[in-house]
Amino acid sequence: MAKILVIDDNTELLDLLRVLLEQRGGHQTVLSADGTDGLLQALADPPDMVISDVMMPGMSGYEICRQLRANPSTASIPIIMLTARGQSVDHQAALDAGADDHMVKPVDAEELLQRVDDLLPQKEHIEPEEPPAPTxxxxxxxxxxxxxxxxxxxxxxxxxxxxxxxxxxxxxxxxxxxxxxxxxxxxxxxxxxxxxxxxxxxxxxxxxxxxxxxxxxxxxxxxxxxxxxxxxxxxxxxxxxxxxxxxxxxxxxxxxxxxxxxxxxxxxxxxxxxxxxxxxxxxxxxxxxxxxxxxxxxxxxxxxxxxxxxxxxxxxxxxxxxxxxxxxxxxxxxxxxxxxxxxxxxxxxxxxxxxxxxxxxxxxxxxxxxxxx
Ligand SMILES: Nc1ncnc2c1ncn2[C@@H]1O[C@H](COP(=O)(O)OP(=O)(O)O)[C@@H](O)[C@H]1O
Ligand SMILES: [Mg+2]
CATH class of the missing domain: 3.40.50.300 (P-loop containing nucleotide triphosphate hydrolases)
Structure with missing residues (x-):
């Protein structure tokens, strides 16, 4: 289980992602509907992963990415960027800002969970160890x-x-x-x-x-x-x-x-x-x-x-x-x-x-x- 911070100004999507990540993915989520607030939350209590929208009033997803990468306590957190279909965001621009991955909305549930899993540190992939046999x-x-x-x-x-x-x-x-x-x-x-x-x-x-x-x-x-x-x-x-x-x-x-x-x-x-x-x-x-x-x-x-x-x-x-x-x-x-x-x-x-x-x-x-x- 990982703690994932999701930042998106679309609160409906935020809620969908929460259900998906918590109930299907077995993760814990922290939600923020505002770029600046999301960044502050990440800096105050670094999550295991950030999923962020790109276009948001106030602070953009790119800026969040750059700031997280610039801060030693958040520099290595995996980041997935989400953009609405039709937004002229370049996949490369997301990666240049420091994101690890980029997906176009509406995101496919299975695919998002898969990419979350792929990006989480190795320990998240390891099958739980067999409990030691009792003496x-x-x-x-x-x-x-x-x-x-x-x-x-x-x-x-x-x-x-x-x-x-x-x-x-x-x-x-x-x-x-x-x-x-x-x-x-x-x-x-x-x-x-x-x-x-x-x-x-x-x-x-x-x-x-x-x-x-x-x-x-x-x-x-x-x-x-x-x-x-x-x-x-x-x-x-x-x-x-x-x-x-x-x-x-x-x-x-x-x-x-x-x-x-x-x-x-x-x-x-x-x-x-x-x-x-x-x-x-x-x-x-x-x-x-x-x-x-x-x-x-x-x-x-x-x-x-x-x-x-x-x-x-x-x-x-x-x-x-x-x-x-x-x-x-x-x-x-x-x-x-x-x-x-x-x-x-x-x-x-x-x-x-x-x-x-x-x-x-x-x-x-x-x-x-x-x-x-
Ligand atoms: N299957 C066996 N064949 C031959 N000698 C045995 C066998 N089992 C035990 N002994 C011998 O019988 C004696 C008693 O055994 P021990 O293990 O000390 O018994 P206990 O712990 O029940 O007092 C020992 O001298 C042991 O070497
Ligand atoms: Mg004996």
Whole structure:
């Protein structure tokens, strides 16, 4: 939208041009029925464009043009001159006075709008940019430990960061032990315990607490030693998530295995929650209880089966019946995982073709795509 000053002593035409430029062109107009007044208006508050009649009592359109060109604040404003049919105005005379274009009345509506568009600075031509895609937050959760939440979080985050082009953050909000950093071969210093000191962490403090992995992945680690007290408060967690959402397009959260303030806050901000289960009765029982306790977010939940141990598994149908929902995917047991853990080199990066890395990639993108809907 541009602000266009229209100067013409024919008030009827002035009104027609106003309707055309505002309603069809989507511009804002300023009208003047007098040459001198029009010039003063342009000098007082320079518009984006001037459309002016040539023959007017008092000051002519030529004179307006010359004066606008002579004034630094209006020298580069595009000017279109309009003349009534039969007036002996030379197209060249309009250009010589400093106009950019000249049209004969009655002006064709489409043509005028086209010429207005052609003359407006480039930015007016650029299609409005696609609004940036909202940040997707995938929270991985299990209230039973040892089922592979951290392994999945690390591998999904590492896959995305490895693919490049996306700003990805892995937030390990577990109460202690810094396992996400461990799996990535990073020392978990600093970690979120530094953010728990302040009631509301600042943007700078949050940025300063993010570790940099050698892929583009940024990591908010958890402390190795258990944080004494409540850990990250609801308020501090919400602030942290809000700040991370400004900076990253994807956030993967390794959620605590307890429903503390940080867990509840992060579930609130989640786009999608991946509930990780193993095919053992205690894990399934925990998952059923978790789904029941968190039924306010039931829609966000997707269940992922992880095979942390080799050997025969409970049949998928039995698991789905117990959970009363389908599994979104299965991560097979991968003997290479033990070595990847020991080396601090997640399979998603060190061995992208491994079964675990492939499954993490597929399930990760499936869950994040669900979050897009
Ligand atoms: N699909 C898998 N295949 C082989 N080992 C796995 C698999 N998933 C996880 N593990 C191993 O299981 C253990 C527990 O995983 P972890 O991600 O730490 O679980 P959680 O975060 O749920 O406590 C780790 O030693 C990890 O390397
Ligand atoms: Mg863990």
């Amino acid at each position: 997707r937050t995938l929270v991985l959760l299990s209230l039973r430990g040892g089922v592979g939440v951290t392994t999945l979080a690390v591998n999904v985050a590492a896959t995305l960061a490895q693919a490049g082009g996306k700003a990805v953050c892995l937030a390990d909000l577990c109460s202690s032990s810094g396992h996400a950093a461990l799996q990535l071969g990073l020392r978990p210093e600093p970690n979120w315990s530094g953010l728990a000191q302040a009631d509301i962490p600042t943007v700078d403090a949050i940025e300063a607490h993010l570790l940099q992995h050698k892929s583009s992945l940024r990591v908010l680690a958890s402390p190795v030693f258990p944080a004494v007290g409540l850990g990250l408060s609801k308020r501090a967690t919400l602030t942290t998530m809000r700040v991370l959402k400004q900076q990253f397009t994807t956030i993967i959260v390794d959620a605590p295995a307890v429903l503390n303030e940080a867990a509840m806050a992060v579930l609130e901000t989640a786009t999608v929650v991946g509930l990780v289960v193993t095919a053992e009765p205690p894990s399934i029982q925990t998952a059923v209880g978790t789904l029941r306790a968190l039924k306010q977010w039931s829609e966000k939940f997707q269940v992922i089966l992880n095979q942390v141990a080799p050997g025969p598994q409970l049949p998928q149908g039995a698991l789905e019946r117990a959970l009363k929902r389908p599994l979104v995917g299965t991560i097979p047991f991968d003997p290479a995982q033990a070595r990847a853990l020991a080396q601090g080199a997640p399979l998603a990066i060190s061995n992208p073709g491994s079964p675990l890395a492939q499954a993490a990639r597929t399930i990760g993108s499936q869950l994040l795509a669900l979050g897009n809907q």
